[in-house]
Amino acid sequence: xxxxxxxxxxxxxxxxxxxxxxxxxxxxxxxxxxxxxxxxxxxxxxxxxxxxxxxxxxxxxxxxxxxxxxxxxxxxxxxxxxxxxxxxxxxxxxxxxxxxxxxxxxxxxxxxxxxxxxxxxxxxxxxxxxxxxxxxxxxxxxxxxxxxxxxxxxxxxxxxxxxxxxxxxxxxxxxxxxxxxxxxxxxxxxxxxxxxxxxxxxxxxxxxxxxxxxxxxxxxxxxxxxxxxxxxxxxxxxxxxxxxxxxxxxxxxxxxxxxxxxxxxxxxxxxxxxxxxxxxxxxxxxxxxxxxxxxxxxxxxxxxxxxxxxxxxxxxxxxxxxxxxxxxxxxxxxxxxxxxxxxxxxxxxxxxxxxxxxxxxxxxxxxxxxxxxxxxxxxxxxxxxxxxxxx
Amino acid sequence: xxxxxxxxxxxxxxxxxxxxxxxxxxxxxxxxxxxxxxxxxxxxxxxxxxxxxxxxxxxxxxxxxxxxxxxxxxxxxxxxxxxxxxxxxxxxxxxxxxxxxxxxxxxxxxxxxxxxxxxxxxxxxxxxxxxxxxxxxxxxxxxxxxxxxxxxxxxxxxxxxxxxxxxxxxxxxxxxxxxxxxxxxxxxxxxxxxxxxxxxxxxxxxxxxxxxxxxxxxxxxxxxxxxxxxxxxxxxxxxxxxxxxxxxxxxxxxxxxxxxxxxxxxxxxxxxxxxxxxxxxxxxxxxxxxxxxxxxxxxxxxxxxxxxxxxxxxxxxxxxxxxxxxxxxxxxxxxxxxxxxxxxxxxxxxxxxxxxxxxxxxxxxxxxxxxxxxxxxxxxxxxxxxxxxxx
Numbered sequence: 001x002x003x004x005x006x007x008x009x010x011x012x013x014x015x016x017x018x019x020x021x022x023x024x025x026x027x028x029x030x031x032x033x034x035x036x037x038x039x040x041x042x043x044x045x046x047x048x049x050x051x052x053x054x055x056x057x058x059x060x061x062x063x064x065x066x067x068x069x070x071x072x073x074x075x076x077x078x079x080x081x082x083x084x085x086x087x088x089x090x091x092x093x094x095x096x097x098x099x100x101x102x103x104x105x106x107x108x109x110x111x112x113x114x115x116x117x118x119x120x121x122x123x124x125x126x127x128x129x130x131x132x133x134x135x136x137x138x139x140x141x142x143x144x145x146x147x148x149x150x151x152x153x154x155x156x157x158x159x160x161x162x163x164x165x166x167x168x169x170x171x172x173x174x175x176x177x178x179x180x181x182x183x184x185x186x187x188x189x190x191x192x193x194x195x196x197x198x199x200x201x202x203x204x205x206x207x208x209x210x211x212x213x214x215x216x217x218x219x220x221x222x223x224x225x226x227x228x229x230x231x232x233x234x235x236x237x238x239x240x241x242x243x244x245x246x247x248x249x250x251x252x253x254x255x256x257x258x259x260x261x262x263x264x265x266x267x268x269x270x271x272x273x274x275x276x277x278x279x280x281x282x283x284x285x286x287x288x289x290x291x292x293x294x295x296x297x298x299x300x301x302x303x304x305x306x307x308x309x310x311x312x313x314x315x316x317x318x319x320x321x322x323x324x325x326x327x328x329x330x331x332x333x334x335x336x337x338x339x340x341x342x343x344x345x346x347x348x349x350x351x352x353x354x355x356x357x358x359x360x361x362x363x364x365x366x367x368x369x370x371x372x373x374x375x376x377x378x379x380x381x382x383x384x385x386x387x388x389x390x391x
Numbered sequence: 392x393x394x395x396x397x398x399x400x401x402x403x404x405x406x407x408x409x410x411x412x413x414x415x416x417x418x419x420x421x422x423x424x425x426x427x428x429x430x431x432x433x434x435x436x437x438x439x440x441x442x443x444x445x446x447x448x449x450x451x452x453x454x455x456x457x458x459x460x461x462x463x464x465x466x467x468x469x470x471x472x473x474x475x476x477x478x479x480x481x482x483x484x485x486x487x488x489x490x491x492x493x494x495x496x497x498x499x500x501x502x503x504x505x506x507x508x509x510x511x512x513x514x515x516x517x518x519x520x521x522x523x524x525x526x527x528x529x530x531x532x533x534x535x536x537x538x539x540x541x542x543x544x545x546x547x548x549x550x551x552x553x554x555x556x557x558x559x560x561x562x563x564x565x566x567x568x569x570x571x572x573x574x575x576x577x578x579x580x581x582x583x584x585x586x587x588x589x590x591x592x593x594x595x596x597x598x599x600x601x602x603x604x605x606x607x608x609x610x611x612x613x614x615x616x617x618x619x620x621x622x623x624x625x626x627x628x629x630x631x632x633x634x635x636x637x638x639x640x641x642x643x644x645x646x647x648x649x650x651x652x653x654x655x656x657x658x659x660x661x662x663x664x665x666x667x668x669x670x671x672x673x674x675x676x677x678x679x680x681x682x683x684x685x686x687x688x689x690x691x692x693x694x695x696x697x698x699x700x701x702x703x704x705x706x707x708x709x710x711x712x713x714x715x716x717x718x719x720x721x722x723x724x725x726x727x728x729x730x731x732x733x734x735x736x737x738x739x740x741x742x743x744x745x746x747x748x749x750x751x752x753x754x755x756x757x758x759x760x761x762x763x764x765x766x767x768x769x770x771x772x773x774x775x776x777x778x779x780x781x782x
Binding site: 042073074075078294302304306307311314315319320338379380383 | 461464500608686693698700702707730731773774
């Protein structure tokens, strides 16, 4: 279920040699408040640089997104092309260019085929409809399936819908960001409150997942709220705000899980929970080091409960961990305690490591802070996909 | 050529199910000065913890090393076993236990088979001979070949030899350290001067290479100097010191190259030089981020000059790079300039990327500092080896 007042379109513009939609448009009937989170990579793509400006506008009407070309590493011409994209879209929708947000994904450095966009945009504006299916396909690259989800929540007595979609797969590591994700809702909410809600929701979800440790040049989350639900505008704090953030976080969580589960070549996903860290930063450093470790990821791939690699990653994470105090659990089973392997039957550990979703819990016994990270294995298929991504 | 006054032995102790030497001994006829560099991982293996104490002794006589069991994550029993190893070795050589250094490599967490060591050590002491061949095999794990090299240098009119061997392959990332390496020389040199020389030599070599980004629990470099060359003891600074450090660095460089070239599943190696960084730390951060990037490594594997991934890695390195100022070269050819791809024929870039050794040069145009990193591709074979390393 998509929220009231939004429509969608998508087109096969042949930005790459493929037979699928590759430019998509989301339009709100009425002006929205908007919030966004962008990649922290300093080599930001043109659409990111442009959208960082456009997001400052008071209201927004549309998001235009494409796959096949990241429009990153394209210099001034690339920026101009991104700008033209928003200008042409705005002309079709009779709004300002700054009310149009733009996102791209695909190969870095490839020329942006402006001609194809110039032809596609008027068509996209003319074919808007209620179904988002084409749009969810238009943002896919090596994703094997569209990723979408929705939640309903009652705010001030009114039914509010939150709908989101995402593309993931490779070059995925947080801070922000992770991928492209577009979330729309019909809640009525002032811009500042919406931004705060998105930050809260993204921090524990999109910013806590990794596939290959590479933070992309293009990662973006957009959130549009058009107020069509008719609730009294949401204010920060209070029960309604909390309910909304929870529902929004649920959407982000589901999208995060779908992204990791559909990571390039993924066969197994894992969650590392770090507990009793001295402070929040330490918990995050340890969780991130484990989730990023290539040796942990390949052990995960083989279903080999090689706990030593997890202790090793914690050791080089930069956190001042003490190996004599650490406890490591796979599911319910303790694998490591008092600086050494427990006497547990190795088969029980192997059984936990052979699940489709592996749960790891590392207790540092240094304080009260905790954090978690979602990650996946690295397989032969990942190597195959990424050795010849451009060809 | 090994330096005067050292002898070697190795034995097939069956620490794993393999048919190769797995415990080795290096002995100096006379007391040596010794220097060492150890892993910065906080989850240090027992032999590292013990050798960090032993290295404080004034003189040393021997190094005992094994493969097949890392003696890491083995708690107090593991530490006791490492200590017993040095004690028994010392009894055979009629020296103090603190004069024996110890290093282990292999699976983390595996029980240390003390019985096998107890039987092997007297035999090792009884079979010492001039050839180091067995020793160089005894430290191998997934290495496909022994790694050794030597240099000669004239110091104070005396011929000095420096010989070293190393084991590498996986779980290799600097800070220190990288792997096990044992270097011996017959130069006469006070302990403090030797330590300073080793630090200088290791910093630009062993600490600037990465295979998979995982800093091991066991990484160690030992350097023994027995003075048999008969030179007047080396002092810090001056032409002779410089000559010695250069020769030592040459040994470390050759061993580093051999380690990366024989990394697990490696088909191609690469060097990233970062130039004109604002400061030394920035240069190092950028070089390391590129060398660690899984996407750069897989592109390298496929021989795909996907320069966008290098710019991307520089962007998320943490350094305040400016994409508009960066220039990226493959060999002599500029791939990226003024924020975008150059108009070079892509085939020329592909030719550079298909060499056995790829040279990348990233000019930040922010200052005068530089650094370099040696790394390798990540292949299907790497995934295969590390999915089932313990089985």
